Amino acid sequence: MSDTKFAKKGMTFRKSVEHMVDHAIEIMELDEGIGSALKVCQSVIQISFPVEINGKAEIFTGWRATHSDHRLPSKGGIRYAPIVDQDEVEALAALMTYKCAIVDVPFGGSKGGLVIDPRKYDRNQLEAITRRFARELIGKGYLSPAKNVPAPDMGTGPREMGWMTDTYRRLFPDDINYMGAVTGKPVEHGGVRGRNEATGRGVQYALREFFRHGEEVKNAGLEGSLEGKQVIVQGLGNVGYHAAHFLQTEDDCKIIAIIERDGAVLDPDGLDVDAVFHHMRENGGVKGFPDARFESDGSSILEMECDILIPAALEGVITTDNADRIKAHLIAEAANGPVTFEADKILQKRGVEIIPDAYCNAGGVIVSYFEWIRNLNHVRFGRIDKRFHESRGEHILTAIEMATDSKVPDWLRDQIARGADEFDLVRSGLDDSMRQGMQEIIEKRRSHPKIDDYRMAAFVIAIEKIARSYRDIGF
């Protein structure tokens, strides 16, 4: 959603984020100077460049904002969308700073955007546009392994990240750390296993941790585990697809509706997420998906009765226009900024619990951090110690069998005498970060007399950490 559209429904996206931060600063009684420093983006660049498309020069415009470089590199995705502007990019850059602080990723916050509808260009054209955009960012100091590291966001993926990394490598062939200039790359080009699924996987881990806390579950008007919970997902892209896929296949959630650009498909018994995804790939939308009801007014489905609503498409979809009618018990903000500041207040009054974006979709940046470390280390996780752990497991099992004079069952042997590979390690690190993040948020909400929602708890945690860093080393 563009800021123009966002603004029509209230304040701009940036203002919405600023209001949330203001509220947190007020609760914390934070030093005014640090509060003001936190609210501004340290630098923003606007770039316009021509690319020859079908024999004619077409001008493209994009932005990259660095909200904070209190930790380097600054980190954040690059989105390709027909409507994106400086305000939106600044808001997203600020969210990145808070996100990194909440989950203890030692990066500053940044974000980029290019005004483009990627569906209108073929592969070669997109490559030319992406490489040119990357050259501009590199030339102006907004893309490098040490200072500013992009990742995928809406409309971009591993392919675009691969082109950007290669552009950097060609310009700086002597930089041995060139792989760390961009994250979210294809695995064959320095990407880490598990990055593509990371944000959606992180949403699943956030929900799993939430459901381990009985009191919180009860407070949301729910009970039991994730099993059988009725879930609605908006946006079946990178984040929405992986979240829905894992929740369905590993936690037995029922995905009762999927909302896409062209409408929504519904099945009270649960949709087959992979089948909807493949149908969408082949047909460009969800319409026509067999054995499910189709509703052309997709956004009305956000208001349908369900246990968990996962907006995973774009910002500003729950506003003062529909907040009164949202019937979900719990909203997991997989997208950035899906609930506006004013809508958040309405939902809070109505007792709808929200797992906020600044924590809920942090899986992407957590695994980007692992990818960056892997690139600087020049070695795949697990490569050095996998076999060592396997043989140690074998020795322990042999010792147990000798001492007890009985055989360890094969299934248990396979589990114990198994060294972790890169996938295992990345998932374990992601799970641990998401668990800790949720636990800290719950603890802050329950222990602070002025905090009564998870969003404020998350912002207060982030601001405390950033303010500490500012106090220690200066701005």
Ligand code: NAD
């Ligand atoms: P994507 O482009 O892969 O997917 C977005 C999906 O939303 C697409 O399937 C698109 O068709 C759908 N969509 C667009 N407009 C819609 C509308 N009006 N109604 C319903 N569906 C609509 O993007 P993504 O990477 O999955 O990002 C989605 C959100 O998650 C964004 O807010 C992004 O900033 C956020 N996010 C992404 C990542 C990441 O790692 N990709 C990380 C953190 C946050």
